[in-house]
Amino acid sequence: MNTTAISSNIQVITGNAAAAIAAKLARPDVVAAYPITPQTEVIEQISSFHASGDMDCELITVEGENSAMNAVMAASLAGGRVFTASSSWGLVFMYDAVLATAGARAPVVMVNVNRETPGIIAVSSGQQDMISTRDAGWIFLIAENCQEIMDLVLQSYRLAEDYDIQLPVMVHYDGFFLSYLSEGVEIPEQETVDQFLSVLKSQPKRTVLRPGEKLGVGTHGILGGYMELRHKHVTAMERSKAKFDAIDQEFADIFGRTYGGQLEEYLTEDADMVLVGSGSMCGTIKSVIDEQREKGVRIGLVKIRMYRPFPHQALVKALKGKKAIGVVDRSLAFGFDGGPIYTELKAFETKLGGAKLVSFIDGIANTDITKTNVKQMIQMTADLADGKDVPEVTWVSYPKANKDKGEK
Amino acid sequence: MAEKNKGRLTKVLDYLKYDDPFSKGVSFCPGCGLELLLRFIPRVLGNDIIITGTPSCSAPVLLGQNKQSWHTLSYFGTLMTGAAANATGLVRYYKKAGIDNTVVCFNGDGTANDIGFGNLSGAAERNEPFIYICYDNEGYMNTGIQKSGTTPYGATTTTTPYGTVHKGKNLRRMNLGVKMAMNKIPYTATATLSDLEDLAKKLLKAKKAKERGFCFLHVFAPCPTGWGANPADTIEICRQAVKTNYFPLWEAENGKIRMTKTVKKPKPVSSYTKLMKKFNHMTDADLQILQDDVEYETCLLGGLSVLEAECQLPVSAQD
Numbered sequence: 001m002n003t004t005a006i007s008s009n010i011q012v013i014t015g016n017a018a019a020a021i022a023a024k025l026a027r028p029d030v031v032a033a034y035p036i037t038p039q040t041e042v043i044e045q046i047s048s049f050h051a052s053g054d055m056d057c058e059l060i061t062v063e064g065e066n067s068a069m070n071a072v073m074a075a076s077l078a079g080g081r082v083f084t085a086s087s088s089w090g091l092v093f094m095y096d097a098v099l100a101t102a103g104a105r106a107p108v109v110m111v112n113v114n115r116e117t118p119g120i121i122a123v124s125s126g127q128q129d130m131i132s133t134r135d136a137g138w139i140f141l142i143a144e145n146c147q148e149i150m151d152l153v154l155q156s157y158r159l160a161e162d163y164d165i166q167l168p169v170m171v172h173y174d175g176f177f178l179s180y181l182s183e184g185v186e187i188p189e190q191e192t193v194d195q196f197l198s199v200l201k202s203q204p205k206r207t208v209l210r211p212g213e214k215l216g217v218g219t220h221g222i223l224g225g226y227m228e229l230r231h232k233h234v235t236a237m238e239r240s241k242a243k244f245d246a247i248d249q250e251f252a253d254i255f256g257r258t259y260g261g262q263l264e265e266y267l268t269e270d271a272d273m274v275l276v277g278s279g280s281m282c283g284t285i286k287s288v289i290d291e292q293r294e295k296g297v298r299i300g301l302v303k304i305r306m307y308r309p310f311p312h313q314a315l316v317k318a319l320k321g322k323k324a325i326g327v328v329d330r331s332l333a334f335g336f337d338g339g340p341i342y343t344e345l346k347a348f349e350t351k352l353g354g355a356k357l358v359s360f361i362d363g364i365a366n367t368d369i370t371k372t373n374v375k376q377m378i379q380m381t382a383d384l385a386d387g388k389d390v391p392e393v394t395w396v397s398y399p400k401a402n403k404d405k406g407e408k
Numbered sequence: 409m410a411e412k413n414k415g416r417l418t419k420v421l422d423y424l425k426y427d428d429p430f431s432k433g434v435s436f437c438p439g440c441g442l443e444l445l446l447r448f449i450p451r452v453l454g455n456d457i458i459i460t461g462t463p464s465c466s467a468p469v470l471l472g473q474n475k476q477s478w479h480t481l482s483y484f485g486t487l488m489t490g491a492a493a494n495a496t497g498l499v500r501y502y503k504k505a506g507i508d509n510t511v512v513c514f515n516g517d518g519t520a521n522d523i524g525f526g527n528l529s530g531a532a533e534r535n536e537p538f539i540y541i542c543y544d545n546e547g548y549m550n551t552g553i554q555k556s557g558t559t560p561y562g563a564t565t566t567t568t569p570y571g572t573v574h575k576g577k578n579l580r581r582m583n584l585g586v587k588m589a590m591n592k593i594p595y596t597a598t599a600t601l602s603d604l605e606d607l608a609k610k611l612l613k614a615k616k617a618k619e620r621g622f623c624f625l626h627v628f629a630p631c632p633t634g635w636g637a638n639p640a641d642t643i644e645i646c647r648q649a650v651k652t653n654y655f656p657l658w659e660a661e662n663g664k665i666r667m668t669k670t671v672k673k674p675k676p677v678s679s680y681t682k683l684m685k686k687f688n689h690m691t692d693a694d695l696q697i698l699q700d701d702v703e704y705e706t707c708l709l710g711g712l713s714v715l716e717a718e719c720q721l722p723v724s725a726q727d
Binding site: 030032057058060061062063064066067068069071072073076077079080082209210211212213214215216217 | 455456457458460480481482483484485486487489490491492493494495496497498500501502503504505507508509510526527529530533534
């Protein structure tokens with residue numbers, strides 16, 4: 001492992017290494033792995049832990065992502081704790097198994113390193129892979145930095161394997177920007193992680209697939225039974241919101257770091273305007289907000305940490321009464337005028353107490369969301385708050401798209 | 409428990425050590441080879457096996473889609489694309505947890521040879537300790553009789569119909585059993601329903617060999633509905649498939665092929681094809697192509713069994 005020790009428990013590591021170490025600390029029974037850029041380093045590190053005996057798991061080096069998901073789904077249904085990782089096309093290739101895993105309520109934990117999926121050279125960052133699979137029935141969490149990747153993976157096991165939830169969880173983080181970013185990460189002690197996860201052992205035993213126990217799994221739905229299962233799935237997703245907030249609180253008590261659960265609010269309390277973002281862009285946005293605050297601009301940030309189920313109640317609470325809201329999307333929603341998260345926020349615009357909404361599309365295909373870009377977004381949101389005429393959608397790094405708007 | 413019967417025609421009963429875990433009667437096609445096979449397997453291997461199966465004819469039989477068919481086995485209904493990977497996940501977790509298990513991955517030829525071949529191949533490479541049984545009815549029967557990679561030359565299906573331009577499938581079938589044996593897995597075998605003692609012995613060999621890794625059984629299982637055959641002829645079709653060398657019976661330990669039934673004077677393939685409608689339209693010239701293909705495969709199998717006897721796989725690769 002390529003690390004530089006700063007102190008006994010803080011190391012400078014990549015986002016991928018943070019994911020791999022977190023997986024190791026969770027002590028999974030079965031890990032299935034297949035490489036894909038920019039996730040590859042995750043499974044390389046896990047293979048290295050496995051080879052050196054630091055990770056006592058069954059490591060299945062499968063022949064494709066579809067098998068990775070199928071293998072961990074089955075191991076999970078048999079009663080095991082599991083981990084896998086993917087990205088982009090890999091996530092797409094495992095899609096049928098991704099759906100089956102959710103439908104079977106298998107508490108699988110995986111990381112997805114966000115990457116674009118168009119047919120042009122797509123080795124670039126963007127959240128389109130996440131958006132393309134958003135309604136598969138998984139819980140989706142998004143990390144902002146390497147420390148949060150580590151912490152979210154640990155929290156994910158508590159969420160996925162909770163007896164009241166029993167759903168797969170995917171931890172997303174921006175490919176390239178975070179996968180290969182090295183920064184100081186506090187690595188918890190094994191004993192602390194064991195303590196944090198020990199709650200799961202004292203739960204009622206979930207139904208598992210064992211030899212001779214006469215259980216059928218993945219059987220054909222019989223009309224009414226299917227509706228019942230789907231409804232239970234949806235209500236378990238709803239339960240996961242409050243559960244995630246509670247887990248975050250407990251995490252804070254043990255590890256000393258808190259993020260706020262479904263949403264992280266940054267200087268929103270007295271803000272007139274708010275940007276809504278997710279992932280690595282939030283670090284940049286926070287630094288620009290700090291500068292703007294010094295100039296007296298009352299701007300804040302709402303960072304979406306839980307994307308599925310969509311935390312709409314929490315968002316209403318955080319955004320209600322603001323003058324203007326700028327939503328930053330790192331992906332596209334075809335047929336809607338605006339990015340996917342913007343479009344979803346628009347659905348409950350009436351509950352926001354008159355707040356005006358505007359959509360920014362930026363950071364797709366590895367374009368940087370720079371401080372200059374963020375300043376522009378804040379300026380436009382301020383103009384919207386002042387009642388000026390602001391276009392509903394702005395492609396921040398590609399001004400030509402805005403000029404072309406309306407042309408054939 | 410089945411009674412031991414030393415009678416001349418009932419030696420196979422000696423292998424039926426366990427109760428039939430299925431309820432009596434299935435409201436599916438009469439003469440179904442798959443159902444006969446599926447009822448046979450747990451009676452030989454035991455009722456504590458876990459069966460995994462994909463959406464196919466096996467699914468309604470296994471799942472009890474119809475209330476007349478039910479069973480008491482542990483069952484995992486999987487996706488066609490990942491059945492062998494599912495079985496892998498199961499056996500690996502049981503290994504980690506120290507749970508004894510026999511996982512039987514039970515799928516049709518569409519899953520095994522076509523859409524699910526990638527993960528079948530991967531499981532063979534990793535030598536995963538479970539038994540994969542392909543019941544080969546030479547097509548996608550539950551979907552409505554479409555051609556698959558194991559549909560033979562000349563056969564009509566709903567995607568290779570008889571027309572003025574094309575007359576049935578104009579491609580040869582793939583040899584799934586040999587393909588799998590060449591992976592040098594601990595045990596590979598072919599079997600069919602006309603030779604039940606042979607099938608039972610092979611199931612038991614597989615159960616033992618899975619302690620050393622991956623086992624694959626390729627079982628010829630007629631589909632009277634899809635093939636246009638008399639349901640009463642299912643076993644006779646199997647018998648003729650063996651006697652014509654259309655479906656030879658062999659086994660391979662670590663890839664070393666050995667015939668388990670040698671056909672000294674093989675009958676012409678027409679004595680097999682005449683038992684069903686899917687070959688009805690074929691001319692003598694068409695049948696000759698099929699005959700030539702059967703002879704090619706038999707020759708290849710003979711050659712492989714001789715060659716493999718001379719070759720030595722490194723010991724380290726055998727376990």
